[in-house]
Structures are given as structure tokens and as C-alpha cells.
Amino acid sequence: MRLSISNVTKRYGDLTALHPFSMDSEGEICGLIGNNGAGKSTLLKMIVGLIFPGKGKIALGDLDVKKMPETVKRHIGYLPESPLLYPRLTPEELLFYVAEIKGIQKAKDEIAYWLEIFGLSEKRNALLNDLSFGMKKKIAIASALIGRPALLILDEPFNGLDVATMESLSEIILKRRADGATIVLSSHLMTYIDRLCERVFILKEGQLVAEGTPKALKTRANQTSFHETFLYFTKVSS
Amino acid sequence: MFRTIIKTKLRAIRRVLSYDWATYFILGPVMMGVAFLLGRKIFKDFAFGIGRIQPVSLSEETVVRLAFAFLALKIFFNFLPLARRLYPTERLLSVEDLLPIAFNIRYKVFYFEQLFRDLPFFAIGTILLIFFGKTDLLVWPFMIWFFFPGVEIGFTLTWIHFWSPNRKRLGGVLLILAFLLAFLPVVQLSWWADFFTILFVPLGYYKGFKVWRYTDMGRVAQFFVGHENRKNRAKTAALLRRVCQLVPKKVRPLLQRDLILTARNFVPHLWRNLVLVLLVIFSALSWRQIDAVVYCALATFIIASTVSPLFQMQRPFRMMDAALPLAAEHVWRAKLSYARLLALPIPFVFWGIEVALRPLPWQESLNLLFTLLLVGIAVSSLVGGSICEGDQRPVLQYIVAAFLCILATLFIALFNPVLFLLLFPVLSSLKNSAVIRIENEGSA
Incomplete structure (x- = not known):
């Protein structure tokens, strides 16, 4: 499904959180990077329909996010930056809850699959309260992946994960991309952005300062590492 | 140090009140007032008149027994929320947890916080006394309100420190409380003596034993998950x-x-x-x-x-x-x-x-x-x-x-x-x- 964002803006009183921003994407992995407060999470929340844009339009296929939020959300898997999960539910119960609301048939097998992938099968009946931060994060990722949505929005997916899980999550993201899903992710880990993303958008104080493939951006900045490339664009624009 | 903490907390409260001033100072009091006046009208003129509720005359002893019952229930049911706030097992560490603040100062701060939290409970008690025409007892909710945080906090801290919290034991205590309330010779009690005793005993007790210790945290954590x-x-x-x-x-x-x-x-x-x-x-x-x-x-x-x-x-x-x-x-x-x-x-x-x-x-x-x-x-x-x-x-x-x-x-x-x-x-x-x-x- 094509994700189309056209001239979207967001203001909070006098503060412009996002200046007019546009992008079109289908079946690719897009990276959204920027310093803290650059507007990444605001944009991601607008795509999911958690907040509405001041101006502009966001659509998934033919579906307008603002006009048909419920229908759009059926096709979206969203991982928030700081997921809050009910401490008194078990991982299995939480995933069943998400699956039932998304209307997924025969969710049992898929839930077992994701718990297995993230190494949490043995913890399926433990309370989320008793799990570590990383384990909770894995459950939040699993709840975004459940139902294999056409659009995956991942806000800082690698935060708090161990190295092995970061690697397996990268593989999952690439596999979802191979299955035709559109993926938009934000991260401060430039290695993963460089490795995974086909297109990168660099934001600074709510404005788009650069856009392109990681390779093209590195060439423009005349840098070999993506880390330096990011610093180059965020400094140059100031 | 105590003043600094209280000042910071009051600043935070002032900000909350300034954001929601309309709710706290207009909507809330208006709704409370309307609830009181209309409630009294319905209760006295309407329900009595039709005969579904016959006038209930509460004796002083009944009022005291009911008051004891509600206070005991409040202590009992505040056990879990207080334990949650006292020990950072189910909440994130607060800045007070990380700073070198002596426990007796934290106790006093907590006392003041609890005093504010208890205010609605005693305000409702006061309203009920006015509602049932027991205006001669109005001074009591106000006086009990002052010492009550000490009793609540003292009970929670002591229980956690000396006995591992356990739901069955707490249930047992509730039953004992119910028994005492039913048979306590409340009319013979002297209010003034009790007031000062209950005000100073928790303070003196805390001074002597100082039972707020982080080493008790494991017991609290176990209590919340292990049942x-x-x-x-x-x-x-x-x-x-x-x-x-x-x-x-x-x-x-x-x-x-x-x-x-x-x-x-x-x-x-x-x-x-x-x-x-x-x-x-x-x-x-x-x-x-x-x-x-x-x-x-x-x-x-x-x-x-x-x-x-x-x-x-x-x-x-x-x-x-x-x-x-x-x-x-x-x-x-x-x-x-x-x-x-x-x-x-x-x-x-x-x-x-x-x-x-x-x-x-x-x-x-x-x-x-x-x-x-x-x-x-x-x-x-x-x-x-x-x-x-x-x-x-x-x-x-x-x-x-x-x-x-x-x-x-x-x-x-x-x-x-x-x-x-x-x-x-x-x-x-x-x-x-x-x-x-x-x-x-x-x-x-």
C-alpha cells in the first residue's frame, strides 16, 4: 500500500513542530532521523492517526488517515517510542487482545510464532510487570508486527534491545520489506539506518534538511560513515 | 531541606491548579454544592414524603461507630496504594529516591502529601454530618484529619517491616477490626484524650523505630506479584x-x-x-x-x-x-x-x-x-x-x-x-x- 504524505504541518501554539513535509513511499524502508525534538515522533504519530495534522493530507492507498482512522489502523502496525503495556496482563493475553481488535483469525499460531522469534515462549504466562525493559519492548514490537500489516511504523525500535535481538529485528524488518510492506522507522543508531533504509529523511527543528538514499547522502556530504553524514547535514543547515 | 522539598512540591501543585483552575475552583465546588442542595431536597422532601425512606435518626453512638468503621476501612484499603508510593517497586524512581534525603524528612513530606490526599475523604465526612444534621460533631473530622496520615503511614510501614505483607493476614486484620468496631464501648471514650494520644503516638513511634527502610522493598515487590x-x-x-x-x-x-x-x-x-x-x-x-x-x-x-x-x-x-x-x-x-x-x-x-x-x-x-x-x-x-x-x-x-x-x-x-x-x-x-x-x- 502506498503511503502518501502531502504538505503536512503541525503547530502547538507558537511552536511549529513540523514544517510542510511531503513523502511518497511504497514497499520500501524509509528512515526518519534527526536530533531530539526534530519532529520525528510527531510525524510518525500523524501517520498512525494519533494526532491530526494542522494542514496537509496523509493517505494510505486511497484511505485518508483523518477521515477513516479505524480502517487505516487495520493496515498499520505501530511501535511507539515508549510503549506502555498493561503491567497486569501476560504477553500472550496482550497479543490476543491486539489480534482480536485487529480482527485476525487464527491468531494463536501467529502469537506463538512471534513469541518464539523473540525468545519469549517461556514467558508467555508471566505478567508483563515481571519482565525486563527489553522483553517488554519485544512484546511491543510483536504487537506491531501481528497481522503482518502493510505499513509498519517503528519509533526507535532498537532502543533497549540486546545486540542479538537488534540483529533479528533487522532481519524481520528486511523480511517484511521483501513481503511488500512499507516501513517507516526512526532511530538514533546510524549503523542500522545505513544498513536497512532505502531512503532517509533528515529532520531538523521540524524541517526537512536532506533526503535521499544513504549512499547518495554520503556522497553529497563527502563522508564515508553515515554517522558523520548525519552530523554534516544537521550542522550545515544551521 | 524540608522547606526546599515542600516549596518544590507546592510549586508543582500550583502549576496543576493553574492549568485546571476552572475544574478545581468553579466546576468542582459548583457540582459539590448543587449535589448537596439537590440531594438534601430529594432526600428530605421527596423520598421521605413518598414513604420509601422513613426518617432515620442516627444516635451519636451510631455516628461514632460508622466513623470508626470508615476510618478503619480507609487504613486498610490505603495499604496497597501507600505501599506503592512508599517503595519504588511498581513506580519509577522519583528524584527523592535518588537524593540524599534523610528518612525522617521524607516521612514529614509524605505526611503533608497524605494530608492533602485525605482532604476529600474528610470533606465528604463533614458534608455527611451536615446532611444528617449532626452539626455539633463538625469539629471532629477536622481534628482527625490532622493525625490520620500518621496512623495510615505508620500502619503500612510497620506491617511491611515486621511482617511480610500477605493478603490472608490483612484479611484477618480486617475481620478483627470489624469485631472491635462492633463491640468497642465508643460512647465511653474521651475524645480529647484520644485525639492527642493518636496524634503523638505515631510520631513518637516513628521517631523511635524509623521503619521506612529500602531493605523492605523486596517484601513489597513479592506482595504485588506473588499471590x-x-x-x-x-x-x-x-x-x-x-x-x-x-x-x-x-x-x-x-x-x-x-x-x-x-x-x-x-x-x-x-x-x-x-x-x-x-x-x-x-x-x-x-x-x-x-x-x-x-x-x-x-x-x-x-x-x-x-x-x-x-x-x-x-x-x-x-x-x-x-x-x-x-x-x-x-x-x-x-x-x-x-x-x-x-x-x-x-x-x-x-x-x-x-x-x-x-x-x-x-x-x-x-x-x-x-x-x-x-x-x-x-x-x-x-x-x-x-x-x-x-x-x-x-x-x-x-x-x-x-x-x-x-x-x-x-x-x-x-x-x-x-x-x-x-x-x-x-x-x-x-x-x-x-x-x-x-x-x-x-x-x-
């Missing part, structure tokens, strides 16, 4: 899932989640409300001059109002719901079903009491059951349906719901059961208002 094994957990969830088969498919996952959370003590208010319902049942057995319909409405209101703290406590987690394909109407319907389901047995309980104590011809008995069921459904629906009223503050929602419930009870029980039909347009209006509020909350 249910994984097998039982799965069994309870499966049972609740079966119960939820009664509701429409779209609402089912939400209701399942809410019931599982309730069973796992996410809303400890359920236990408090259950004890209050038991008190109402006890009153129904003791004071027969009040009609069973009134008791049924009151008990239904109490148990159904568990939905309000549940909704409020879910607020931080609603981001997850907002990202799911979920209509606001279903969120509202789930809360409506939750309130109805919790209150479902209440009409049958009061019908049972009535039939047991006052043998009725079977037609009259069935008629009573029918009326009680209508009142039960109306009251629980109005409590659940008004969940989004009151700006997410349970107290304000209780007032709105209480008005609607009083009217519904009067209409159904006193005028004509057909008036139950009025419930539908009211619920429809509450639904529309809730949908707008829930959608606005998601897309602010």
Missing part, C-alpha cells in the same frame, strides 16, 4: 473470556482485558467497593425502614462505580488503544458492559434478603424482583454510561452519575417501571458525548 501462580492466572483468564461471550464481538476483547485487569488487582478499588456493598447489605439487614429498592440502587452504584478508577488508571495506556482499529463507541460500550456485569448479582442479593426477612406472596415477590432488576440495570448503565463525564476525575463523574441514578431510581421505583424506557435516550446522549471526548483525547 497467583501462572496456572491459576491462565485459568482465571479463560473463565473471564467465557463470561465475555455474552457481549458483542467488537466489545469483547476490551471487556476481557478490563475483567482480567480487575481480577489482577489493577483496580484495588474493587475490594473497597465490595466491602462497602457488604456494609450496605448489613444496613439492609439492620435498618428495615428503608426500602430494598433504595439499598439495591446504592449497592449497584457503589460496585458499578469501580469502572471510574479503572478508566482513569488506564489513561496512560490508552495510547496503545488509540493506535488500534478501535471505534470510540466500542471503548464506551465496553465500560458500560463492565459496569453492568459487575452489578449483575446485586438485585438478586437484595431480593433474597427481602424474601428471607419478609415473606411475600409470589406475585409481589416477582414484582419486587422485576423492579430491582430494572433499577439495577438502570443504575449500572448510568454509572458506566457517564464514564466520560467529569473530565476524567472520578469524583466529578460520581456526582453526575449519582444524580442520574437518583432520578432513575425514583422514576422506576416510585412512579412507574415503564419509565425505565427513558434510560435509552439518556444513554444515547451520554454515548454521543463520550465518543466526542474519546476521539478528542486521541487526536489532541
Whole structure:
């Protein structure tokens, strides 16, 4: 499904959180990077329909996010930056809850699959309260992946994960991309952005300062590492 | 150091008040005042006049016993929330946890905080005394309010320090308290002596023993998680899932989640409300001059109002719901079903009491059951349906719901059961208002 964002803006009183921003994407992995407060999470929340844009339009296929939020959300898997999960539910119960609301048939097998992938099968009946931060994060990722949505929005997916899980999550993201899903992710880990993303958008104080493939951006900045490339664009624009 | 902490906390409170000043200084007092005046009007002129409630004259001893009962219940039911706030097991570390602040200073700060938190409880006590014309006792809620935080905090800290918290033991203490309250020679007690004793004993006790220690944290953590094994957990969830088969498919996952959370003590208010319902049942057995319909409405209101703290406590987690394909109407319907389901047995309980104590011809008995069921459904629906009223503050929602419930009870029980039909347009209006509020909350 094509994700189309056209001239979207967001203001909070006098503060412009996002200046007019546009992008079109289908079946690719897009990276959204920027310093803290650059507007990444605001944009991601607008795509999911958690907040509405001041101006502009966001659509998934033919579906307008603002006009048909419920229908759009059926096709979206969203991982928030700081997921809050009910401490008194078990991982299995939480995933069943998400699956039932998304209307997924025969969710049992898929839930077992994701718990297995993230190494949490043995913890399926433990309370989320008793799990570590990383384990909770894995459950939040699993709840975004459940139902294999056409659009995956991942806000800082690698935060708090161990190295092995970061690697397996990268593989999952690439596999979802191979299955035709559109993926938009934000991260401060430039290695993963460089490795995974086909297109990168660099934001600074709510404005788009650069856009392109990681390779093209590195060439423009005349840098070999993506880390330096990011610093180059965020400094140059100031 | 104490002054610095209090100053910082007061600054934070001032900011909260300045953001929500309209709610705290206009909406809240206006609603409280209207509730009081209208409530008195309905209670004295209307219900008395029609004869459903005969004038109840409370003796001083009864008032004191009731006051003791409520204070004891408050200590008991504040155990879990206080333990949560005292030890950082289920909350993030606060800045006070990380700074080198002596425990006696933290104790004093906590005392002041608790004093503010206890204010609504004692304010309601004062209002009730005015309501029942016991104005000569008005000074007592004010005086008890001053020492009460020491008793609450002292009880919680001591229990955790000396005995590992255990639900069965706490239940035992509640029973002992109930026994003492029933047989304590309260009329012979000297209030002034008690006041000073209870004020200084907790302070002196804390000075001497200093029982707030972080080494007790493990016991608290164990208490919050260790009461249910994984097998039982799965069994309870499966049972609740079966119960939820009664509701429409779209609402089912939400209701399942809410019931599982309730069973796992996410809303400890359920236990408090259950004890209050038991008190109402006890009153129904003791004071027969009040009609069973009134008791049924009151008990239904109490148990159904568990939905309000549940909704409020879910607020931080609603981001997850907002990202799911979920209509606001279903969120509202789930809360409506939750309130109805919790209150479902209440009409049958009061019908049972009535039939047991006052043998009725079977037609009259069935008629009573029918009326009680209508009142039960109306009251629980109005409590659940008004969940989004009151700006997410349970107290304000209780007032709105209480008005609607009083009217519904009067209409159904006193005028004509057909008036139950009025419930539908009211619920429809509450639904529309809730949908707008829930959608606005998601897309602010």
C-alpha cells in the first residue's frame, strides 16, 4: 500500500513542530532521523492517526488517515517510542487482545510464532510487570508486527534491545520489506539506518534538511560513515 | 531541606491548579454544592414524603461507630496504594529516591502529601454530618484529619517491616477490626484524650523505630506479584473470556482485558467497593425502614462505580488503544458492559434478603424482583454510561452519575417501571458525548 504524505504541518501554539513535509513511499524502508525534538515522533504519530495534522493530507492507498482512522489502523502496525503495556496482563493475553481488535483469525499460531522469534515462549504466562525493559519492548514490537500489516511504523525500535535481538529485528524488518510492506522507522543508531533504509529523511527543528538514499547522502556530504553524514547535514543547515 | 522539598512540591501543585483552575475552583465546588442542595431536597422532601425512606435518626453512638468503621476501612484499603508510593517497586524512581534525603524528612513530606490526599475523604465526612444534621460533631473530622496520615503511614510501614505483607493476614486484620468496631464501648471514650494520644503516638513511634527502610522493598515487590501462580492466572483468564461471550464481538476483547485487569488487582478499588456493598447489605439487614429498592440502587452504584478508577488508571495506556482499529463507541460500550456485569448479582442479593426477612406472596415477590432488576440495570448503565463525564476525575463523574441514578431510581421505583424506557435516550446522549471526548483525547 502506498503511503502518501502531502504538505503536512503541525503547530502547538507558537511552536511549529513540523514544517510542510511531503513523502511518497511504497514497499520500501524509509528512515526518519534527526536530533531530539526534530519532529520525528510527531510525524510518525500523524501517520498512525494519533494526532491530526494542522494542514496537509496523509493517505494510505486511497484511505485518508483523518477521515477513516479505524480502517487505516487495520493496515498499520505501530511501535511507539515508549510503549506502555498493561503491567497486569501476560504477553500472550496482550497479543490476543491486539489480534482480536485487529480482527485476525487464527491468531494463536501467529502469537506463538512471534513469541518464539523473540525468545519469549517461556514467558508467555508471566505478567508483563515481571519482565525486563527489553522483553517488554519485544512484546511491543510483536504487537506491531501481528497481522503482518502493510505499513509498519517503528519509533526507535532498537532502543533497549540486546545486540542479538537488534540483529533479528533487522532481519524481520528486511523480511517484511521483501513481503511488500512499507516501513517507516526512526532511530538514533546510524549503523542500522545505513544498513536497512532505502531512503532517509533528515529532520531538523521540524524541517526537512536532506533526503535521499544513504549512499547518495554520503556522497553529497563527502563522508564515508553515515554517522558523520548525519552530523554534516544537521550542522550545515544551521 | 524540608522547606526546599515542600516549596518544590507546592510549586508543582500550583502549576496543576493553574492549568485546571476552572475544574478545581468553579466546576468542582459548583457540582459539590448543587449535589448537596439537590440531594438534601430529594432526600428530605421527596423520598421521605413518598414513604420509601422513613426518617432515620442516627444516635451519636451510631455516628461514632460508622466513623470508626470508615476510618478503619480507609487504613486498610490505603495499604496497597501507600505501599506503592512508599517503595519504588511498581513506580519509577522519583528524584527523592535518588537524593540524599534523610528518612525522617521524607516521612514529614509524605505526611503533608497524605494530608492533602485525605482532604476529600474528610470533606465528604463533614458534608455527611451536615446532611444528617449532626452539626455539633463538625469539629471532629477536622481534628482527625490532622493525625490520620500518621496512623495510615505508620500502619503500612510497620506491617511491611515486621511482617511480610500477605493478603490472608490483612484479611484477618480486617475481620478483627470489624469485631472491635462492633463491640468497642465508643460512647465511653474521651475524645480529647484520644485525639492527642493518636496524634503523638505515631510520631513518637516513628521517631523511635524509623521503619521506612529500602531493605523492605523486596517484601513489597513479592506482595504485588506473588499471590497467583501462572496456572491459576491462565485459568482465571479463560473463565473471564467465557463470561465475555455474552457481549458483542467488537466489545469483547476490551471487556476481557478490563475483567482480567480487575481480577489482577489493577483496580484495588474493587475490594473497597465490595466491602462497602457488604456494609450496605448489613444496613439492609439492620435498618428495615428503608426500602430494598433504595439499598439495591446504592449497592449497584457503589460496585458499578469501580469502572471510574479503572478508566482513569488506564489513561496512560490508552495510547496503545488509540493506535488500534478501535471505534470510540466500542471503548464506551465496553465500560458500560463492565459496569453492568459487575452489578449483575446485586438485585438478586437484595431480593433474597427481602424474601428471607419478609415473606411475600409470589406475585409481589416477582414484582419486587422485576423492579430491582430494572433499577439495577438502570443504575449500572448510568454509572458506566457517564464514564466520560467529569473530565476524567472520578469524583466529578460520581456526582453526575449519582444524580442520574437518583432520578432513575425514583422514576422506576416510585412512579412507574415503564419509565425505565427513558434510560435509552439518556444513554444515547451520554454515548454521543463520550465518543466526542474519546476521539478528542486521541487526536489532541
